[in-house]
Amino acid sequence: MNKKEEKTLQKFAAPLGLSVDGKNGVIYGEYEGYHVYLIQVNHNSYSFAVNFSLNKAGELPQQDEVKQIVKESKDIIDCVIQGYQVIYTLRGGMTVAKTVDKLGLSLQTISAFLHKLGYQDTCALCGTNESDVSLYTVEGSPAILCDDCFKKQQETISIQTREQRNVKEAILSGTVGAFLGSLIGAGAIILLGQLGYVAAISGIVMAICSIKGYELLGKKLSTKGIIIVSVIMLMMVYVGNRLDWSISVANYYTDVDIFYAFRILPDLIREGYLEGSQYYGNLAIVYLFSAIGAIPTIMSAIRERKQTQESYKM
Ligand SMILES: [Zn+2]
Known part of the structure; x- marks a missing residue:
């Protein structure tokens, strides 16, 4: 106070x-x-x-x-x-x-x-x-x-x-947890994207699910963990956004399937079939909101780690 x-x-x-x-x-x-x-x-x-x-x-x-x-x-x-x-x-x-x-x-x-x-x-x-x-x-x-x-x-x-301090971070399990969490985030990017919303909220979902996934399976979130989660998030936001666009392409051109669309997406942008500014603009928004979701979650994890509540006679 x-x-x-x-x-x-x-x-x-x-x-x-x-x-x-x-x-x-x-x-x-x-x-x-x-x-x-x-x-x-x-x-x-x-x-x-x-x-x-x-x-x-x-x-x-x-x-x-x-x-x-x-x-x-x-x-x-x-x-x-x-x-x-x-x-x-x-x-x-x-x-x-x-x-x-x-x-x-x-x-x-x-x-x-x-x-x-x-x-x-x-x-x-x-x-x-x-x-x-x-x-x-x-x-x-x-x-x-x-x-x-x-x-x-x-x-x-x-x-x-003392027991809490002795809990070891399980980096491999944590990475799996972060990956599973990021799948939910990618799902949100695709789902909201397909529904035609600006994918801001899905960035926040991505951040929270990835970090919580890591904490849940990794038992602890160290600086190393934060870096791993961040890398996974960066990749999965990109993949989620590109998949979202690929689905739209496959829906539009009936002879193109999603995976083919995913592969040729950069060509479609280069050749002007897709609006590059829209594609990268959307990607930037999801990245921005992933950061907005991630920063407070990471900060509170760090704060929790540092906090030792005091006990004393008043
Ligand atoms: Zn007593």
């Missing part, structure tokens, strides 16, 4: 005696004996979801009990229960100041209500009352956990990342 968004959250957090975590964009802290974190639900409005982790004499929260407050207050819109986690959605105001007032009131109402029912702060995973709970961020997501559960989570994560 950027500095401006963090500052806005600060305006809500400070009057409630809570803090802001700039990395994952949540408001968090202790409120009336409960560890809570608030997530802005909708960035166009000031509504928040406040997360509690609760038990009652060691038992899981009772749905009909904790939901009761939604009926009683018009600013508490919804209540969702996931194990020990209880999440209330709070209505905001039209302005920051009004929202601050509303949030304060709602939080007061909820915490008084929960205390009256006998609910205690607990770890969202094990529901313990034996050890202290704190607010953590686990792989970029906030969580109310005990020390033991956080340590266990961290161990699991580090094993998973």
